[in-house]
Amino acid sequence: MTVCLLLLSVVAVTAAVPAPRALTRSAWPEREPVVALWVWQCLVATVLLCCVTALALGAAAVFGTVRAQLFAPAPPAVTAAYDLSTAPPWAATLTLLLACGAAWTTAMLARELVEARRRRAQARAHLRERAPDLPAGLPAARGPLLVLEDEYPDAWWMPGSPSQLIVTTGALHRLTGHQLDAVLTHERGHARARHDWLLHLSTALATGFPRIPLFAHFCDQTHRLVELAADDTASRRCGHLTTALALIELNQHRGVLSCASSHRLLGERVDRLLEPPPRLGRSHRALTTTTAALVPLLPLLIAFAPGLTALS
Numbered sequence: 197m198t199v200c201l202l203l204l205s206v207v208a209v210t211a212a213v214p215a216p217r218a219l220t221r222s223a224w225p226e227r228e229p230v231v232a233l234w235v236w237q238c239l240v241a242t243v244l245l246c247c248v249t250a251l252a253l254g255a256a257a258v259f260g261t262v263r264a265q266l267f268a269p270a271p272p273a274v275t276a277a278y279d280l281s282t283a284p285p286w287a288a289t290l291t292l293l294l295a296c297g298a299a300w301t302t303a304m305l306a307r308e309l310v311e312a313r314r315r316r317a318q319a320r321a322h323l324r325e326r327a328p329d330l331p332a333g334l335p336a337a338r339g340p341l342l343v344l345e346d347e348y349p350d351a352w353w354m355p356g357s358p359s360q361l362i363v364t365t366g367a368l369h370r371l372t373g374h375q376l377d378a379v380l381t382h383e384r385g386h387a388r389a390r391h392d393w394l395l396h397l398s399t400a401l402a403t404g405f406p407r408i409p410l411f412a413h414f415c416d417q418t419h420r421l422v423e424l425a426a427d428d429t430a431s432r433r434c435g436h437l438t439t440a441l442a443l444i445e446l447n448q449h450r451g452v453l454s455c456a457s458s459h460r461l462l463g464e465r466v467d468r469l470l471e472p473p474p475r476l477g478r479s480h481r482a483l484t485t486t487t488a489a490l491v492p493l494l495p496l497l498i499a500f501a502p503g504l505t506a507l508s
Contacts, residue, residue: 200253200498200501200502201250201284204250204253204495204498205250207246207494208246208495211242211243211410212243212410212411213409213410215410216236216239216409216410216413217413219236219239219413219417220413220417225421226424229421229422229424229425230425230428232421233422236413236414236417237394238492240397240401240410240411240414241491242491242492242494242495245496246494246495247294247298248298248495249496249498250294251291251294251295252266252499253278254290254291254294255295257287258287258291263280267280300404301400301401301404303404304403305396305400308396308397308399312355312392312396316354316355316356319354323342323344323362326344326345326346341361342360342362343362343363343365344362344365345365346366347364347365348366349364349367349370349445350363350364351363351383352383353384353386353387355387355392361380361383361387363379363380367446370445370446371442371445374435374438375442376442377433378430378434378438378439378442379446381430381433381434382426382427382429382430382439383426385425386422386426389422389425389426394418394422395419398411398415401414401415402414402416423465424465424468427439427443427465427468427469430442431469437469437470440466440470443465443469444466
């Protein structure tokens with residue numbers, strides 16, 4: 197059992213510290229943002245699975261009731277292989293820390309979901325004020341696209357049940373038909389990929405554990421990569437140039453395309469669309485995705501190794 201806990205700790209630390217730093221220095225995530233999002237999620241899943249597995253083993257070693265319930269269906273040889281009766285002295289401390297971490301993670305996720313629901317309710321109330329002729333169920337009354345009378349050019353996606361695409365008349369006047377199609381396709385890309393859930397998860401983990409490099413980088417990179425992924429969705433349908441011009445027309449009045457702006461990501465997105473980077477080959481993309489998907493299996497393999505050895 198001690199070896200399992202040590203191996204799980206090594207895998208968790210590796211996935212939480214050096215791996216995200218190496219990933220942020222790589223150039224390929226900009227070329228393949230969807231694959232990069234999967235890699236980030238696999239790293240997070242690896243750390244969380246390591247913690248949950250270590251918590252289960254530690255609780256089984258410290259508490260006889262948990263051990264009896266966890267290993268009830270297993271043969272006696274499997275229970276003996278884990279050697280839970282001789283738990284190290286630090287097992288109780290580790291179990292307590294992991295239990296506190298699990299409770300804190302759950303609280304942060306719940307807090308983020310509650311805050312997101314509150315923000316959506318406020319946004320819908322604000323929409324009803326700007327469009328008072330709409331009934332309470334405003335998304336269903338006007339279909340998936342809501343047009344607001346406003347000279348300020350803007351377009352955005354409001355997640356929820358159901359989700360809602362919103363565009364102002366200022367955006368309709370400023371954008372051409374193809375540019376408007378690119379903007380709406382971008383927003384629909386967010387909706388189809390359910391990027392809101394990914395953003396909630398990354399924000400909750402970064403808020404709860406700000407000193408862990410993986411969660412801090414995961415939050416920053418997720419906010420960046422979801423925009424690049426949605427840009428790719430729009431550019432595949434409407435073209436790189438049309439999508440770039442739509443971003444410029446929709447945002448140039450805000451001054452966010454200047455180098456001194458805090459919204460430098462928008463300028464990088466436009467440059468990326470105007471000069472599309474070379475794509476990864478299909479074999480390389482498949483290899484990267486497969487490798488990332490196999491990483492979260494490591495905690496399970498480490499945890500089940502003693503039992504599989506005993507059965508064999």
